[in-house]
Amino acid sequence: MSHPSNFILERFSVNDLAGPSALEVEQHIRACDGCTQFLAQLEAARKARLAAVPAAQFVEQVSARRARVVRLVDHRIARLGAAAMTVLAAAAAILLFVRRPDHGPLGGVTLKGSGVAVHRNRGGDVHALASDETIRGGDALRIVITQSRPTRVAAWVVDVQGRIDRVVEEGSIALPSGESALPGSLVVDSPCIDLELVVLFGVESFQDAERRLKEAIPDGAIPEGTGWGLPGALTRRLRCE
Amino acid sequence: MSDPPxxxxxxxxxxxxxxxxxxxxxxxxxxxxxxxxxxDALQEVFVRLWRYGDAFRAAESKVAWLYRVADRCCFDVLARDRTRREVPFDETGAELVSEGSDRRAIEDREIVLMFLSRFDDRVKEVAVLHYLDGLTQEEIAAATGWSRQTVVKKLAFLADRAEKLRAALLSTSGAP
Known part of the structure; x- marks a missing residue:
């Protein structure tokens, strides 16, 4: 056989090739100094890497990064200043109230002043996301809640594959009346996939709410409009470009 | 009803x-x-691995899955860098064009990777699969799901751009 590609050799080096292909590559390597040398370089790189950053240390770094991403985005948005955020929140809340019938799951249900706005930070450009605007990988999203009385609020994002992520790591959070941003921000993964934001007001039992939400997600699809199993929840579809 | 991932x-x-x-x-x-x-990109890849562990487990080739995620993470970094700062030719080319360089010394691969941020994501993907992984046209078509004709066009585009960038680099550096 001719020289395997780098990709094939890299896969071979970590036993990622299926039987017949691996045998073929193995036979080639026995007679090829160049490929043998390449594999030796890869193994040396593996050992050097693990010596420099052992697995346990790396996992801690990644674990910390998962939490840090949220806070980093927070600080960036915070720099815009409270005044700007208030104006944006007000504008977004107005937009939401006007457009709620377009994307709310509850149709004619009166929500007594509860509202959800999504602020998108894209390369430093922050504004409230209109219903016809889209998201893409790398966007940071901040969720701003408006409610007429203090309650506990929980929020989740659900992707089209049915994965559920909490917006508030602790589950739910007590918020005052008026406008409040949920702590942290969501960073849209790349490649982007459509998301559904689900916000529940007046949470009494977070565990129960999350269980009902999980039960309401059908296989591989976000339900359109209804069927979330959370009476009183607001949902908002966040579509990718 | 399927269990959550x-x-x-x-x-x-x-x-x-x-x-x-x-x-x-x-x-x-x-x-x-x-x-x-x-x-930084390596950590981001593993953050996503953590999150999408079920997809990783199901992947036929773990390396291919990780490379796809790594490519996306790196392309995002390149896009952000490009938004912040457009690097001029003479700066980016300095490490490629040294005294005594000739045209042949600057391989297409080095040029394409050096200027990867200038291409759109589909071209970037083809560039990485071809120049880094050494995949053939057929293999790239299979990996991306695009037609072979599309892949051929993109590779031709890359070769053309590499030639032009090489010429621009050499003229900036004053090489013959």
Whole structure:
């Protein structure tokens, strides 16, 4: 056989090739100094890497990064200043109230002043996301809640594959009346996939709410409009470009 | 009703890092050409591995899955860098064009990777599969799901751009 590609050799080096292909590559390597040398370089790189950053240390770094991403985005948005955020929140809340019938799951249900706005930070450009605007990988999203009385609020994002992520790591959070941003921000993964934001007001039992939400997600699809199993929840579809 | 996706445990992430981490880092380094950025991208890849552990488990080739994620992470970094600062020719080309360089000394691969951020993501993907992984047209078509004709066009585009960038680099450096 001719020289395997780098990709094939890299896969071979970590036993990622299926039987017949691996045998073929193995036979080639026995007679090829160049490929043998390449594999030796890869193994040396593996050992050097693990010596420099052992697995346990790396996992801690990644674990910390998962939490840090949220806070980093927070600080960036915070720099815009409270005044700007208030104006944006007000504008977004107005937009939401006007457009709620377009994307709310509850149709004619009166929500007594509860509202959800999504602020998108894209390369430093922050504004409230209109219903016809889209998201893409790398966007940071901040969720701003408006409610007429203090309650506990929980929020989740659900992707089209049915994965559920909490917006508030602790589950739910007590918020005052008026406008409040949920702590942290969501960073849209790349490649982007459509998301559904689900916000529940007046949470009494977070565990129960999350269980009902999980039960309401059908296989591989976000339900359109209804069927979330959370009476009183607001949902908002966040579509990718 | 299917169960919610199960994420990897810390032990599984550690095992994946021990086995594949050096390959992912190597790839990120070659795409981004900056050690700090590559290290950052490596962590981001494993954040996503943690999150999408079920997809990783199901992947026929773990390396291919990780490389796809790594490519996306690196392309995002390149896009952000490009938004912040457009690097001029004479600066980016300095390490390629030294005294005594000739046209042939500057391989297409080096030029394409050096200027990867200038291409759109589909072209970037073809560039990485061809110039880094050494895949053939057919293999690229199979990996991306695009037609072979599309792949051929993009490779021709890359070769053409490499030639023009090479000419621009050489004229900037004053090389013959």
């Amino acid at each position: 199960v994420r990897l445990t810390k032990e599984e992430v550690a095992e994946a890092y021990g086995r594949y981490g050096h390959l992912v880092l190597r790839r990120c380094s070659r795409i981004l050409r900056r050690d700090d950025a590559a290290e």
